[in-house]
Amino acid sequence: MSKHDTTKKQRCVQPLSEIREEEHKVIIKIEMPGVSKNDLNIVIENDLLKIYGSRKDEQIEGSYLLRERNCGDYEKVFTIDETIDRNSIDALMKDGILQITLQYKKEVQPRRIEIKSS
Amino acid sequence: MYPARWRKNDLLDPMGEFERLQDEINNLFDWNYPENRGLFDRSISPVVDVVENENEIILVCDLPGVDKNDLDLTITRNVMTIKGEKKGREKSEGDTMFRKETWSGAFQRTISLPESVDPEKINASMRDGVLTVKIAKREEVRPRQISVNVQ
Numbered sequence: 248m249s250k251h252d253t254t255k256k257q258r259c260v261q262p263l264s265e266i267r268e269e270e271h272k273v274i275i276k277i278e279m280p281g282v283s284k285n286d287l288n289i290v291i292e293n294d295l296l297k298i299y300g301s302r303k304d305e306q307i308e309g310s311y312l313l314r315e316r317n318c319g320d321y322e323k324v325f326t327i328d329e330t331i332d333r334n335s336i337d338a339l340m341k342d343g344i345l346q347i348t349l350q351y352k353k354e355v356q357p358r359r360i361e362i363k364s365s
Numbered sequence: 366m367y368p369a370r371w372r373k374n375d376l377l378d379p380m381g382e383f384e385r386l387q388d389e390i391n392n393l394f395d396w397n398y399p400e401n402r403g404l405f406d407r408s409i410s411p412v413v414d415v416v417e418n419e420n421e422i423i424l425v426c427d428l429p430g431v432d433k434n435d436l437d438l439t440i441t442r443n444v445m446t447i448k449g450e451k452k453g454r455e456k457s458e459g460d461t462m463f464r465k466e467t468w469s470g471a472f473q474r475t476i477s478l479p480e481s482v483d484p485e486k487i488n489a490s491m492r493d494g495v496l497t498v499k500i501a502k503r504e505e506v507r508p509r510q511i512s513v514n515v516q
Contacts, residue, residue, distance in 0.1 A: 263466040264466055265465045265467045266463040266464040267460055267461060267463060268463065269459060269460045276467065278429040278430065278467055278494070279429065280427040280494035281493055281494065281495045283493050307416045307423050307425070308416075309416040309418030309419075310417050311414065311415070311416055311417075312417055312422075313413055315413055316412045316414045316425065316427055342429060342430050342432065342493070342494045343427075343429035343494015343495065344494065
């Protein structure tokens with residue numbers, strides 16, 4: 248993982264994201280085309296989940312006939328609350344989409360209560 | 366044909382729309398670029414860069430989450446069509462969506478390239494959700510250096 252200076256403010260693009268909950272997990276999907284696994288940096292600072300992705304696209308020499316793509320690195324910050332287990336966060340990068348799986352802490356997960364028959 | 370963006374409209378919360386607008390305006394003043402939604406609705410069709418240099422035309426297209434096999438690239442003379450499908454997740458019971466800025470579904474984009482391209486010499490690659498297509502220019506339009514002997 249590349250070291251990212253969190254104090255330096257630079258021009259970044261906010262990537263598009265999707266957040267959903269399924270099976271007591273929170274799944275965040277972030278679209279970061281052009282970022283490979285090695286150019287990603289995910290950090291947790293207290294209640295903030297910070298995601299940086301630097302784009303290592305080769306700079307193309309020539310004149311632009313059309314320019315719609317954003318240039319610059321990606322940055323996204325999410326606030327996570329105390330119900331999220333900080334120690335079991337999974338991240339998966341595939342085809343330019345980063346998928347982060349957040350688990351709830353054990354104590355907030357639904358628990359089946361056994362009923363004893365007398 | 367571009368897929369329309371999914372947007373949650375809560376009838377019970379008419380102020381939600383204003384809040385979103387306020388959000389977007391606040392985003393404009395951020396140091397960061399505004400998020401790609403609302404006022405900057407760019408994400409509905411895939412974004413494309415076209416670069417021309419001496420020997421070739423390079424087309425770069427952001428297609429995160431699109432499999433190489435779901436992509437159909439055709440070129441007729443100098444008109445290139447990128448067609449494909451971005452597969453989303455089937456919605457299942459018990460899912461709760463909190464935020465969705467991304468889209469999924471079929472997309473198509475047709476781009477007219479300069480006349481000088483040679484449709485026979487084309488090279489496409491897909492990496493990290495970015496499609497790069499390199500199309501060579503025809504020989505006769507390339508700049509040629511002719512050395513002139515000066516006596």
